[in-house]
Amino acid sequence: MEETLTGTSDVKAMADCLQAALLGVEQTALANGASIEGLARLSGGANMETWSFDWVRSAETEPLILRRLPGQTRDVENAVGELTLKDEAALIDIAGRYGVPVPVVRLVLRPEHALGQGYIMSRERGEALPFRLLADDCYRDARERLAFQCGQTLGRIHKIPLESLPEGLSDHSGVLLFQRAQELLDTHGNLSPVLQLGLNWLRDRPRREPLRTLVHGDFRNGNLLVDEDGLVAVLDWELAHLGDPVQDLGYICANVWRFGSPKPVGGFGDYADLLAGYESVTGIAPVMADIHYWQVHAALSWGMVCLRMLEMYRSGEDSSLERAAVGRRLSEAEIDLLLLMEGESA
Amino acid sequence: MSGTESVELLTAVRQFLREEVLPELDGFKAYTTRVAANALGIVARELEMGAGLAELDKQIASTLDLDEQAGPVTRQIALALRDGTMTQDQRVLSYLRQRTLHACAIDNPKYSGLHQARARWLR
Numbered sequence: 001m002e003e004t005l006t007g008t009s010d011v012k013a014m015a016d017c018l019q020a021a022l023l024g025v026e027q028t029a030l031a032n033g034a035s036i037e038g039l040a041r042l043s044g045g046a047n048m049e050t051w052s053f054d055w056v057r058s059a060e061t062e063p064l065i066l067r068r069l070p071g072q073t074r075d076v077e078n079a080v081g082e083l084t085l086k087d088e089a090a091l092i093d094i095a096g097r098y099g100v101p102v103p104v105v106r107l108v109l110r111p112e113h114a115l116g117q118g119y120i121m122s123r124e125r126g127e128a129l130p131f132r133l134l135a136d137d138c139y140r141d142a143r144e145r146l147a148f149q150c151g152q153t154l155g156r157i158h159k160i161p162l163e164s165l166p167e168g169l170s171d172h173s174g175v176l177l178f179q180r181a182q183e184l185l186d187t188h189g190n191l192s193p194v195l196q197l198g199l200n201w202l203r204d205r206p207r208r209e210p211l212r213t214l215v216h217g218d219f220r221n222g223n224l225l226v227d228e229d230g231l232v233a234v235l236d237w238e239l240a241h242l243g244d245p246v247q248d249l250g251y252i253c254a255n256v257w258r259f260g261s262p263k264p265v266g267g268f269g270d271y272a273d274l275l276a277g278y279e280s281v282t283g284i285a286p287v288m289a290d291i292h293y294w295q296v297h298a299a300l301s302w303g304m305v306c307l308r309m310l311e312m313y314r315s316g317e318d319s320s321l322e323r324a325a326v327g328r329r330l331s332e333a334e335i336d337l338l339l340l341m342e343g344e345s346a
Numbered sequence: 347m348s349g350t351e352s353v354e355l356l357t358a359v360r361q362f363l364r365e366e367v368l369p370e371l372d373g374f375k376a377y378t379t380r381v382a383a384n385a386l387g388i389v390a391r392e393l394e395m396g397a398g399l400a401e402l403d404k405q406i407a408s409t410l411d412l413d414e415q416a417g418p419v420t421r422q423i424a425l426a427l428r429d430g431t432m433t434q435d436q437r438v439l440s441y442l443r444q445r446t447l448h449a450c451a452i453d454n455p456k457y458s459g460l461h462q463a464r465a466r467w468l469r
Contacts, residue, residue, distance in 0.1 A: 195424075
């Protein structure tokens with residue numbers, strides 16, 4: 001998904017800013033004729049930007065990624081309770097220290113860098129496109145290992161002590177989860193009885209004595225960087241929050257993130273491998289009834305994301321075609337919710 | 347109406363995007379062009395099948411004695427479910443299944459969940 005901006009002078013100016021930002025932490029590179037090469041935008045969102053580039057010095061080429069909100073120099077309070085980019089960078093750094101495979105945060109942007117709010121991290125090798133991961137022969141071995149590795153990795157994420165986490169994480173534990181969801185449905189005009197039914201279903205079945213840990217919140221096929229041997233890095237931490245850890249396990253088993261494959265875990269694996277990997281790290285083996293509960297939640301979440309994206313389009317906050325089109329995927333979430341709620345009673 | 351039908355126009359534009367434009371593009375623009383072609387497909391299917399949704403809404407409004415002038419039936423039912431003034435009875439559930447099947451057949455007829463739901467609910 002590469003898109004080079006048409007205004008080459010903008011890219012040049014941006015490359016100069018990046019060079020100055022990176023040189024600031026590495027004065028010695030100045031003498032070695034360092035440069036920014038191959039600067040290209042990766043994603044099409046109107047606000048959050050992701051850029052790929054190489055930081056080239058005499059003997060070394062460092063592949064890097066920039067994630068930023070341009071024009072913002074202060075922390076921006078995000079409307080949907082997402083992390084600020086500064087907290088996101090801090091969280092990735094902490095996760096890495098607790099053995100979670102993540103990119104290395106190279107530099108957190110400061111106002112004097114004139115690049116907006118954001119951070120620079122290592123660009124890891126590997127593939128994140130679901131259809132390639134599920135279809136290409138070169139990922140056959142990776143697909144066999146991936147569910148177990150996902151279980152292990154989620155276990156490590158959930159074991160990070162709460163006191164080492166950034167303060168900006170929002171709390172979705174207990175009834176807060178339902179309150180947030182109801183507020184969102186109300187904000188969007190209560191046009192889906194099925195989403196309301198899903199929320200009622202969840203609220204009527206509170207979990208008994210759930211744990212409260214870091215939850216990645218978007219741990220799914222598409223946000224995992226994978227090579228021929230398996231998981232390389234966990235990406236997209238902006239929905240991280242505090243809550244019931246089993247949420248992440250149900251989420252990666254949601255039908256919408258299987259991309260049409262019959263395999264329940266991300267379209268590539270089986271429940272038993274995911275749960276075995278999780279137990280090998282945490283000593284905890286969630287039961288299928290809990291996974292099912294959080295699959296219902298994952299379907300509701302996807303429906304709410306569709307509503308939110310539609311709202312972004314309608315408000316003019318992000319007028320891209322992609323935002324308008326995703327609003328029509330609401331009926332996928334509704335189908336999944338109706339099937340899942342039936343599954344329990346059947 | 348005389349001349350080219352709306353669905354024919356949409357189909358022609360969609361085919362143009364897919365067969366003439368898409369091969370010339372790569373990366374993000376190719377992706378967005380695919381999204382655009384899909385969006386035209388949704389509109390074409392809605393023109394052909396959208397009346398079915400309105401018919402289902404009309405039926406449930408009559409069954410539950412809802413006033414169709416008081417806003418979308420879906421909204422009235424969602425609010426009643428939220429406030430607990432309506433419980434999830436078999437008539438409501440059956441309506442929601444039929445409506446969601448119909449909506450998903452317009453929005454994304456290839457969705458895997460749609461095939462599962464058809465197999466279960468249309469026996």
